[in-house]
Amino acid sequence: MCPKQTSQQCPSLRKSLPGLRAKRGATNVVSRARSASRYFKAVKDASKVMQPEVTRYFFRGRVAQESILRAMNIGMGDEVIVQAFTCIATPIPILAVGAKPVFVDVDARTYNLDPAKLDAVTTRNTKAIMVQHTFGIPADMDRVLAFAAKHNLAVIEDCCHTLASSFRGQIVGTLGDAMFSSHRWGKPLVLGAGGRATIRRAEYSNQLLKLYEKAQPPGTLAVLQVLAEYVTYELLLRPSTFWWQRDLFRLLSRWHLVKPTFTRKEVGGRMTDAGWRMPALHERWLASRLKRLDENSEFRRSVANIYGAVLREMNAHICELDERYDPVFLRYPLLVRSKDRVLQLARKRAVELGDWYISAVHPMHSPAELRTMGYEAKSCPVAEMIADHVVTLPIHSKINSKQVRRTVDLLKELATRDLLRAA
Numbered sequence: 185m186c187p188k189q190t191s192q193q194c195p196s197l198r199k200s201l202p203g204l205r206a207k208r209g210a211t212n213v214v215s216r217a218r219s220a221s222r223y224f225k226a227v228k229d230a231s232k233v234m235q236p237e238v239t240r241y242f243f244r245g246r247v248a249q250e251s252i253l254r255a256m257n258i259g260m261g262d263e264v265i266v267q268a269f270t271c272i273a274t275p276i277p278i279l280a281v282g283a284k285p286v287f288v289d290v291d292a293r294t295y296n297l298d299p300a301k302l303d304a305v306t307t308r309n310t311k312a313i314m315v316q317h318t319f320g321i322p323a324d325m326d327r328v329l330a331f332a333a334k335h336n337l338a339v340i341e342d343c344c345h346t347l348a349s350s351f352r353g354q355i356v357g358t359l360g361d362a363m364f365s366s367h368r369w370g371k372p373l374v375l376g377a378g379g380r381a382t383i384r385r386a387e388y389s390n391q392l393l394k395l396y397e398k399a400q401p402p403g404t405l406a407v408l409q410v411l412a413e414y415v416t417y418e419l420l421l422r423p424s425t426f427w428w429q430r431d432l433f434r435l436l437s438r439w440h441l442v443k444p445t446f447t448r449k450e451v452g453g454r455m456t457d458a459g460w461r462m463p464a465l466h467e468r469w470l471a472s473r474l475k476r477l478d479e480n481s482e483f484r485r486s487v488a489n490i491y492g493a494v495l496r497e498m499n500a501h502i503c504e505l506d507e508r509y510d511p512v513f514l515r516y517p518l519l520v521r522s523k524d525r526v527l528q529l530a531r532k533r534a535v536e537l538g539d540w541y542i543s544a545v546h547p548m549h550s551p552a553e554l555r556t557m558g559y560e561a562k563s564c565p566v567a568e569m570i571a572d573h574v575v576t577l578p579i580h581s582k583i584n585s586k587q588v589r590r591t592v593d594l595l596k597e598l599a600t601r602d603l604l605r606a607a
């Protein structure tokens with residue numbers, strides 16, 4: 185990479201250090217001072233020209249993702265591989281830049297893209313693989329990175345479900361060429377809004393800086409809306425009242441009283457909030473919240489260990505990972521026989537249970553709806569099977585030991601009623 189190279193090896197560095205060679209050997213103090221100041225200015229300019237790793241914050245994860253795609257010059261005629269068993273937030277930015285999302289099926293063991301299926305969906309137009317670390321479970325990065333290197337593809341990590349999981353001891357988001365994350369509801373670190381974009385390839389990172397310079401801060405109304413939603417989330421959302429709050433949120437968003445997870449425009453396949461930065465307040469807030477990430481991760485690990493131990497004893501279908509994976513779960517997924525019956529029972533017992541993703545490209549259902557996102561019904565059968573059978577157990581800062589116990593009691597009841605799918 186350029187910054188580690190000498191000016192001879194790196195043409196852009198050479199260009200940005202004008203005249204330094206000619207000044208070598210200057211003896212008087214004035215010229216030394218002048219050359220030193222020129223040197224520092226040139227180094228500053230050079231670092232602007234070729235930032236190896238650049239991070240900027242945008243209004244949402246999907247805006248951060250779109251910015252990465254644009255910075256990488258991905259556009260019309262290009263294809264980006266993205267896993268099925270995802271939500272519309274991932275194909276929309278690809279469509280927004282004029283590229284084509286190409287869906288690859290997943291591995292039922294990890295809920296992540298199946299590297300064995302990458303070859304079948306790669307064409308000469310493929311430019312990048314988007315790797316979603318679903319529910320915080322790292323994707324098999326050994327195979328993804330090897331495949332990408334062989335076919336000269338960029339790897340963009342979708343870290344919206346985790347900021348702390350690691351693969352072979354390396355934190356996810358630091359393995360590919362770029363990463364993005366989200367701080368909206370249901371994410372590892374909730375701020376109400378915000379998405380991080382990081383690019384670590386010098387040839388693209390400068391583009392990200394330029395895009396960010398052109399991006400606008402959100403208007404006061406938008407900032408107040410996300411703050412109001414955040415306060416509501418902090419004050420009201422409790423696992424014991426999860427079901428009626430979910431119903432209320434869905435009702436209010438249908439009446440346009442709160443911003444829905446996906447706007448009507450987005451359901452139609454178009455971006456909203458494009459070109460918006462993360463509010464400055466949220467950026468400062470994120471920096472302070474990140475200091476407590478380890479604590480947050482430890483808590484998640486301990487709750488996941490409880491669920492894992494109980495479900496393993498029941499021989500239920502959970503993800504069994506080898507020693508390369510160290511997941512920090514966002515939610516704990518398991519497969520059940522009848523999703524509807526299990527969700528009804530959870531509602532009755534007042535236990536929080538997630539139903540997403542409800543389809544291969546959540547929340548689209550009919551073949552026509554799925555097609556607006558570039559997904560052909562039945563093209564990824566494993567993803568569709570998982571969407572039909574997955575439920576997720578809560579792991580977040582608002583649950584306490586009493587709720588974990590209630591969740592475990594529900595699992596026992598599901599086992600007694602033979603509603604869990606076997607491993």
Ligand SMILES: Cc1ncc(COP(=O)(O)O)c(C=O)c1O
Pocket residue numbers: 243244245246247270271273274316342344345365366367368378379
């Ligand atoms: C896997 C995944 N990627 C991307 C996004 C987009 O994040 P945001 O909602 O901040 O745009 C989400 C959230 O909806 C997500 O779950």
